[in-house]
Amino acid sequence: MTGSIPPPSTPSTVVHLRPLASPLPVGFLALAGGTFVVAGLQLEWMPPTQGEAVALVLLAFVFPLQAAASVLGFLCRDGVTATGMAVLSGTWLSLALVMLAGPPGSTSKAVGLLLLLSALALWVPVTASGAAKPVASLVMALASLRFLTTGVHELSGAEAWKHTAGVIGLVLAAVALYASFALALEDQRRRPVLPTWRHGAGADAFTGDPPSRIGEVTGEAGVRNQL
DSSP: OOOOOOOOOOOOOOOOOOOOOOSHHHHHHHHHHHHHHHHHHHTTSSOGGGHHHHHHHIIIIIHHHHHHHHHHHHHTTOHHHHHHHHHHHHHHHHHHHHHHHSOTTOOOHHHHHHHHHHHHHTHHHHHHHTTSSHHHHHHHHHHHHHHHHHHHHHHHOOHHHHHHHHHHHHHHHHHHHHHHHHHHHHHHHTSOOSOOOOOTHHHHHHHSOHHHHHOSGGGSTTTSSOO
């Protein structure tokens, strides 16, 4: 009597988790810097001829930091953060290049249409994040409103819309600075220090047990065989 052949063993899945810091603080600091200098131009704190200098700030400071935050967001397996930062970085880059190419103080309907699209696109991470990360969602929602009003100004040329966008830009800068500070402290201390009002999966990332922090990582994008 021959012995039965054991069935082939199923290969186990090994997932290596990289200890990466949250990219949100640096991304929101870049957002605060970009929206603040553009608001200064829109509120006429500086002459229109300074538009080229503002564009260089967007190219040298805002775009690279937010692009890096987007890449790190994907590496941290946070598609919501990565998507939001990618939209922001691409929008600021486009705005900077158009500002460099056009005459000072001019408007562009192409930029206006892009800003309207970016305003809608930012609601993808806002909706996906929901109540899990309300501070991050608030920043993205304000950035959407900021792009919307600026886009209307670019399409219409109305000064009232430009000034409205500038005021919203200042509010966005303040909220983005708070969010960056709160999230940086949270990431460093491994616990909430300033209120971030996390809920659900967002709260479990810091206060849950180890299995809830890792979650269903073996079935996430980059581990399963198809996206």
